[in-house]
Amino acid sequence: MTGFINKLALATSVAVGMTAIGSAPAFAGTLTNPQFGGSAASDYLSYCSNGTSTFAGPTCTQSLSTILSGNSSAPGGNIELAKSSEKAEFDFTKNTTLTGKIGGKDIVISSLTQADWESDMDNNGKSLLSEWLDAAFAANQVTISNNTIKAAVETAFKNNNGRQRFSDPNISYVNQNDTTGEISIGLAGHLNASSILKAAMGSTTMFGVRLANLIPANIRASELVKVIYNNGPAKYLYSFAATASGQVNNLGVGADGISHNGNYEVTLASVPEPSTMLALMAVGGLFATAKRKGVKNA
Template sequence: MTGFVNKLALATSIALGMTAIGSTSAFAGTLTNPQFGGTVDTDVLLYCSNGSSTFAGPTCTDSLSTILSGNSSSPGGNIELAASSEQAGFDFTKNTTLTGTIGGKDIVISSLTQSDWMTVLGNGKTLLSQWLDDAFLANNVNIPAILKPVVEVAFTNLNGRQRFSDPNISYVNQNDTTGEISIGLAGHFNVSNLLKDALIPNNPFLATYIPASLQASELVKVVYDNGPAKYLYSFAATASGQINGHGVGADGISHNGNYEVKLAGVPPVVTSVPEPSTMLALMAVGGLFATAKRKSAKNA
């Protein structure tokens, strides 16, 4: 009897250990069932990645799920929303969205329209005014307050809003423990020249205020779980290890920076499934009980 008890204790310990291991395994949730929407659902450009270069066009045949499978360490490809935003004749009243579910909740990721930029935030500022303030503060750009209206007019007239309204989505991931959602935005590691192009041609005196190195992501509008719209952006990039090297629209410099924006999400309910080894251990325990029962019946 003692031998049986010892075997039972060992088998039970192994089974519980295996169960614990199986139940604690976790993974980062990703966007499922991705698809396009918005008022112009075809205004998109898909970029695949070979690890060192992103590329669009006929040779980019990856699925949306594959393109969006990256993370902050390895962003991979990306999907550009409102891809024609910087072209002549672009209708800035329309948007393109990437929709899907993450952790069982709906999420809508959208390009921006001109009305989005004029949205009045809780502090009374428009999104345009707030974003410029944040961009200059984060990059130590000391433009005098008296010139702020001039900057906003120049940025608007030179299509600066359009330049930063077509986000390139690299990934949409969720932390299964905290529920936090991370969205990768492919962009320029240094946007100094882009900002100058959107300010200086008609106002050369502003050039002295723009530093040689400046970081800013494009903006993205996010609606999560049918909640209020949030405008997300970042002023801190990490090197992506790749560039837009060939294919449609290749320029040799885009996508060399990864900007990550985050929003709070609801932790998904994770149902633990015992691993095969756990099942084998539980079967062993069951076998020992069956053996004990037979011996008990035989000795009766």
């Protein structure tokens, strides 16, 4: 028994050491070699930041790497993917991507298409649109128990270009935690998204209730972003929790004095390194051996 304990201690020590190494990727940090792609690769807009204001146009001369160098405390500038999403000529079948490497692995960050909103990623019979609306209302303490009204909300959102409005994420930063490997993506948005969601309801009325009136005066909701990391499955990320960014879009082309005053951070777990998994499997095997020996000796 003493010999087994010694082997277990050694294996556990090795596993812990490997886990520490695996959880701190050698190339962890920020997005490297960022480039644009997708079927609408040129449909993006760069926003620079001076610390209190974001601005686009000819005065925004910061490099892509500089714009994306922020964090949750100081988001900085951002890159809007699918910038034409709110225009009449927008092609909702195409996407714009931001690609690069983080932690030495490929990452693709994309705007959404109509097909994305209609997809059933969880195979539960619900589209991404339906799941997102349910999550948005639940996160903001809005209860809609009538299925007819819920269906009307979804239809209104489609008819009033709500999907397009939430398909053009503004990427502020892409960082990786050196210890855990977790990837965090900053989404610049409205600290209060109430007016956007109300507009997406239009003037639709159901059972004498104007759907826009279901939207609270203060609501948090980010745009959605599609992420493919290390050639894995696509994931749709969004958030209903925001922090004040300390800045607003009030300079340059298209300044509205409202946008980018909220920072929504979404996260993506890093895949454990193979060495870490092998070490954990070895420890698990030793525990299984110990259990079998215990039963046998009994």
